[in-house]
Amino acid sequence: MSIISKIQKVTSIPLRISINKVFEKIFLNHNNYNKLVNIYTKYQNNSKIIYTSSKIINKLVNISNNINSNKIENILRHNFDLLGSSNINISHHTDVIGFDGIKYKNESPNFKTLKDACNYLLTNENKQTAYSLIELISDDYQLIDWQLDFRSGYRWSEKIESNKIRIGEIRGADIKVPWELARFQHLPLLAIYYAKNPSLHNSEKNRLVNEFCNEIIDFIAFNPLYYGIHWKVAMEVSIRACNLILAYQIFKSQNIQFRIKFESIFFNFLQNSLNFILNNSEWSGGLRGNHYFTNISALLYISSFLGIEQYQKLYNFAVNEIINETLVQFNQDGGNFEGSFCYHLYTVEVLLWDILIANTTNAEILKSSIQTDKFKNRLQNILDYTYQLLGRKDFIPQIGDNDSGFFLGLDIDNNSLKNIKKILKFFPLENSWTDIQNIIIESDLYKSLDNYELTNKDSAAILFKESGIFIYQNKNYKIWIILGTKAQFGKGGHNHQDIASFILEVGDNPVIVDPGTYVYTALPEVRNIYRSYYSHNSYCPLNYEIITREIDDLFWLRTEQCKFSINSNTITLKRKVDGLHHKRKFIFNDNSIEITDEFNKSPNGMLLLHLYPSIKILQEKNNVILLNNNIQLLSISSNNNIVVNKYYYSNEYGNKMDSKVIIFNNLININFLKLEIINGTTSK
Numbered sequence: 001m002s003i004i005s006k007i008q009k010v011t012s013i014p015l016r017i018s019i020n021k022v023f024e025k026i027f028l029n030h031n032n033y034n035k036l037v038n039i040y041t042k043y044q045n046n047s048k049i050i051y052t053s054s055k056i057i058n059k060l061v062n063i064s065n066n067i068n069s070n071k072i073e074n075i076l077r078h079n080f081d082l083l084g085s086s087n088i089n090i091s092h093h094t095d096v097i098g099f100d101g102i103k104y105k106n107e108s109p110n111f112k113t114l115k116d117a118c119n120y121l122l123t124n125e126n127k128q129t130a131y132s133l134i135e136l137i138s139d140d141y142q143l144i145d146w147q148l149d150f151r152s153g154y155r156w157s158e159k160i161e162s163n164k165i166r167i168g169e170i171r172g173a174d175i176k177v178p179w180e181l182a183r184f185q186h187l188p189l190l191a192i193y194y195a196k197n198p199s200l201h202n203s204e205k206n207r208l209v210n211e212f213c214n215e216i217i218d219f220i221a222f223n224p225l226y227y228g229i230h231w232k233v234a235m236e237v238s239i240r241a242c243n244l245i246l247a248y249q250i251f252k253s254q255n256i257q258f259r260i261k262f263e264s265i266f267f268n269f270l271q272n273s274l275n276f277i278l279n280n281s282e283w284s285g286g287l288r289g290n291h292y293f294t295n296i297s298a299l300l301y302i303s304s305f306l307g308i309e310q311y312q313k314l315y316n317f318a319v320n321e322i323i324n325e326t327l328v329q330f331n332q333d334g335g336n337f338e339g340s341f342c343y344h345l346y347t348v349e350v351l352l353w354d355i356l357i358a359n360t361t362n363a364e365i366l367k368s369s370i371q372t373d374k375f376k377n378r379l380q381n382i383l384d385y386t387y388q389l390l391g392r393k394d395f396i397p398q399i400g401d402n403d404s405g406f407f408l409g410l411d412i413d414n415n416s417l418k419n420i421k422k423i424l425k426f427f428p429l430e431n432s433w434t435d436i437q438n439i440i441i442e443s444d445l446y447k448s449l450d451n452y453e454l455t456n457k458d459s460a461a462i463l464f465k466e467s468g469i470f471i472y473q474n475k476n477y478k479i480w481i482i483l484g485t486k487a488q489f490g491k492g493g494h495n496h497q498d499i500a501s502f503i504l505e506v507g508d509n510p511v512i513v514d515p516g517t518y519v520y521t522a523l524p525e526v527r528n529i530y531r532s533y534y535s536h537n538s539y540c541p542l543n544y545e546i547i548t549r550e551i552d553d554l555f556w557l558r559t560e561q562c563k564f565s566i567n568s569n570t571i572t573l574k575r576k577v578d579g580l581h582h583k584r585k586f587i588f589n590d591n592s593i594e595i596t597d598e599f600n601k602s603p604n605g606m607l608l609l610h611l612y613p614s615i616k617i618l619q620e621k622n623n624v625i626l627l628n629n630n631i632q633l634l635s636i637s638s639n640n641n642i643v644v645n646k647y648y649y650s651n652e653y654g655n656k657m658d659s660k661v662i663i664f665n666n667l668i669n670i671n672f673l674k675l676e677i678i679n680g681t682t683s684k
Contacts, residue, residue, distance in 0.1 A: 055360045056426055057253045061195040063425050064411060071412050072193050075186050076211050078144055082180045083404060084654025085150050090181065092117070092145045096153040100523060102172030104153035108145070117143060118221070123159050126224040133221040136262060141214040146223055146230060149177045151654065152522065158228035165229055168521035168551035175229055176403070176520065176653070182219065182230050184243045185409030187212055191250035192410075212247060213262050220269050225276070234280045235291040238298030241273040243409055245305045267306075274302050287491055289338050290347050293329055294407070296321045297350045304361045319365050322354050323375045330378055334385030335467025339487025340400030340494040341389055345416040348386055349407045351379075352423045355436060359429050366436055376439055383443035386420070388462055388471060389480070391510065397480050397503045398514040399469065400487070401494035401531070404653035424449060459588070463566065468499075470564070470571055472588045476677045478505045479593065481571060481586065482536075484562045493555035497546075499562045500573045500584045501536035504593075506633045506677060510612040511626060512537055515659075516650030524548045530650065531557065533577075534608070539597060539667075541578035541605040578605065595673040607664040607671065609636070613649050613657045624662065625678070632678040639672045640664040 074080070074087065081087040088094060092108040111117040114134040118127050147156040154173035156165060167175050194200070194208045223230045230236060248266070251258075258266075277298055282291040300318035303311035329337050329347065336344035358365050366372065391397060394417060406416045410423075427440050440446055459474040468485035471478065484499035486492065496514070504512040515535045519526050528548060533540040548554060562575040569588045576582070581600040586593060597607060611617070611626065615633075618625040622642055626634040636642070643663040648656035664671065 055429075056356060057249050059426060060410070061192060061250065061253070063422065064192045064196065066196060067189055067193045067412055069193075072190065072208075075190060076207060078142060080150075080181060080186070082654075083151070083174075083177050083652075084656075085177065088150050090144055090148065090150050091142050092148075094145060094148060094150055094153075096150055098153065099149075099151040099172050099174070100526070102152050104149075104155070104173070106148075106153060106155070108155070111143070114143070121158055121222060122224065123227070126158075126227065129224065130221040133217050133265065136217050136259070136265075137214050137221075138210050141210075141218070143218055143222070144181070144215065146178060146182055146219060147228055149173050149175070150181075151177050156229045158222055158224065160228065162226050162228060162231040165232060167232075168524070168554075172522050174519065174522035174654075175232075178229060179236050182223075182236065183239045184215070184219075184247070185239075185406070185414065187215065187247035188243055188250060188409040189412065191247045191254075195250055195254050209251065209256055209258075212251065213258065216244065216266060216269070217262070220265065225272055231276065233291065234277045234282050235294045237273050237276050237280075238294045239407060241270055241277075242298050242301050242407070245270070245301060246408060249305070270302060270306065274299070274306075277302075287488060289329065289488060289493075290336075290343055290350075293322075293325050293347055293350055296325065297354050297407075300354055300357055304357055308361060315361075316365070319354075319358055320369050322351070322358075323366070323369045323371055326351060326378055326382075327371060327374055330382050331464075331466040332378070332381065333464045333466045334378070334381030334383070335389075335464055335469065337487060337489070338400070338494045339468070339485055339492065340402070341397060342402040342405075342416070343400065343494055344389075345386070345396070345420065346405045346407065348382060349416040349419045349423065351382070352420060352440075353407060355379075355440075356423060356426055356429075359434065359437065363429075363434060366434065376435055379436065380439050380443070383440065383445045385464060385467070387443065387445040387448060388464075389469065390417070391478055391505045392508045395505060395510050398516050399480065399482065399498070399503070400496055402517045402650075402653060403520070420445075421449060459569075459590070461566065461569075461571075461588075468562075470566070472569075472571075472586075474588075474590060476507065476591060477593070479503070479586075479588075481573075483564055483573065484559055484575075491555070492557035492559060495557045495559060496531040496536060497533045497557070497559055498536040498538070499559055499575055500538040500582065502586075503537070504634075504675070509615075509628045509633055511615055511628075511634055512609050513612045513649065515610050515647060516656075517653060518648070518650035518656055519654065520554060521551055524551065524554055527554050535610070535647075537609050538584065538607065539577060539580075539582055539599075539603065539605055540608055541603075544578065544605075592674060592676040595675070597667075597671040597673070599667070599669050602669060603667045605667065607640070607667065607673070609662040610647060610649070611660045611662065613651075613659040615660070617644055617660060617662075619644060635674075635676040635678055636662065637674045637676070638664055640668075641666045 077089065078091060079087050079089050093110055094106060096103060114137060115131065118130040118134065122130055147158055151174060152172040154170050190208045190212055194205060225231060277295050281295050282288060296318050299314060300322065303315040303318060308315050331337055336347050389397065396417060406414050406419055408419060410419050424446050428437050462471040468483040470481040470483055480503040482498045482501045487495045503514055515530060518530050528546040529535060532546050533544055560575050560577055562573050564571060564573045570586060572583065572585045574583050580603055583598040585596045614628050616627045623635065623637045624642055625632055643665055645661050645663055647659055647661045649659040650656045
């Protein structure tokens with residue numbers, strides 16, 4: 001790490017966080033969380049495994065949507081559409097289409113036998129184990145290339161020790177892509193499909209079960225412990241283990257009898273995964289986030305699955321740590337401390353699953369913590385924050401990073417919000433009524449499952465001060481204004497330079513939006529564009545760029561501070577940017593929003609409005625009309641010249657779509673902008 005980068009990072013976070021980080025480096029062995037390891041060592045030599053079938057499996061199957069058979073056929077054929085890969089067949093002879101003009105050649109040979117694949121892909125010390133494993137793979141099964149970035153074509157190696165692999169050194173290569181596949185979020189879909197279609201022919205049922213077994217054996221054989229990219233971080237191991245358990249439980253609920261040898265390998269793999277999570281837990285006394293939250297959630301699920309009686313102390317630890325981390329990682333107003341609404345939704349999904357597991361395995365456990373009362377209050381605020389930030393028709397405003405992450409494969413076309421709504425349907429649970437369940441079912445988020453709407457006719461202003469979000473809404477529109485926050489204790493890893501920016505929904509229509517995230521380490525300069533002033537709806541200095549000296553810089557961001565004041569139907573923001581004092585005032589009327597941007601001297605920059613891709617423009621000099629499906633929604637007028645340009649909107653990680661950006665580039669000291677509603681609708 002460069003000296004400049006170190007100085008910038010140390011000065012971005014509180015002194016106590018820096019001291020904690022130094023302490024860990026000096027006194028902790030490889031940053032292991034010793035408390036976890038000590039708990040686990042008491043159990044790791046036990047050979048007998050007892051697993052508990054979850055009470056929730058049958059209900060999950062019942063409330064799941066019918067899964068399209070074409071989706072299942074794609075999984076069986078190993079055709080995946082992940083993070084912008086466009087439904088590609090993933091094997092050792094995949095010919096990728098390339099990513100942003102970057103394409104690496106596939107140099108893997110065509111293996112005549114599975115043993116040939118072992119000999120070519122694995123180190124000598126890992127070959128013998130793989131030889132015995134591949135005997136369980138069906139003759140007609142096609143191996144998946146687990147190390148392949150199937151967008152760019154770059155391939156990592158299962159011969160390299162995981163801790164020696166460095167991320168972000170190969171241009172265009174994105175480790176998140178093969179990680180996404182190896183989360184196995186598609187396997188629960190196979191099991192749900194099996195359970196939802198009892199009339200399937202036996203041959204079709206066997207295909208589903210065999211695919212489940214074959215993929216797991218394939219992965220274990222060709223991803224030996226501590227080799228390749230899939231033993232790089234504990235979060236990936238955590239998500240993978242949880243989805244494998246869920247898929248297994250669903251199949252077992254259908255009275256599937258797996259081969260004894262397969263089950264032995266499967267349980268041993270879960271124990272290895274548990275051991276890895278414990279020894280590589282992403283805990284830090286200083287900076288930690290959703291990765292560690294996922295780690296402890298996996299500990300809860302794995303320990304409850306393998307047998308609480310055997311893993312009682314680990315189970316208890318996981319529950320207490322989930323309570324503690326909820327209080328650490330969610331602000332008092334309910335927003336997640338990482339400064340990203342999409343990451344907030346991900347962590348809420350994980351938290352609700354944790355509550356579900358705890359309630360179905362030991363309904364009293366959540367009452368035993370000394371912080372239970374604080375936890376209940378925080379949960380109430382979390383659910384309210386989640387509900388209030390959502391737009392109509394479940395529009396998700398992209399505030400901060402969006403990596404398209406979700407925890408469990410509960411349905412096709414997954415995202416965390418859909419999973420949250422599915423998990424909420426499990427409540428209330430029979431015979432395990434608790435105050436926490438009561439908080440959940442009394443929340444507006446829960447009631448919205450039945451199209452209940454609290455915020456409807458009257459105008460409302462909502463401030464989430466700690467999370468840095470102000471919302472104003474009425475029957476015609478909803479606007480989100482970013483006030484900014486020092487996310488992750490000042491690290492700002494998933495923040496964007498979006499202070500004083502806003503997102504606007506007119507009726508049911510997203511109109512002015514945040515462009516998204518698109519990519520992380522594969523293209524650092526593109527990552528920086530999407531999180532910079534240039535990609536947000538406020539003032540952007542000309543010729544501005546975020547400087548990245550090393551890959552780690554992509555997950556740090558220092559932003560300016562913002563002061564604000566609220567009076568009835570106005571909010572005024574004040575900040576300093578690029579040496580200018582910028583004051584932005586919003587006035588909210590029933591059918592319009594007036595925005596004034598005032599600078600202490602002539603600005604050398606521009607004001608931007610990024611439009612949702614379906615929005616079309618009618619332009620007449622200093623006035624434009626915005627349409628969606630030929631319906632006029634919004635008129636925009638200004639005392640500046642209006643220029644329309646193109647940009648790429650990223651609706652999810654790895655995807656981008658053509659869209660338009662409105663630019664006001666002849667700025668003066670005082671600039672006026674009026675957004676006037678032409679046609680609003682109140683449906684949600």
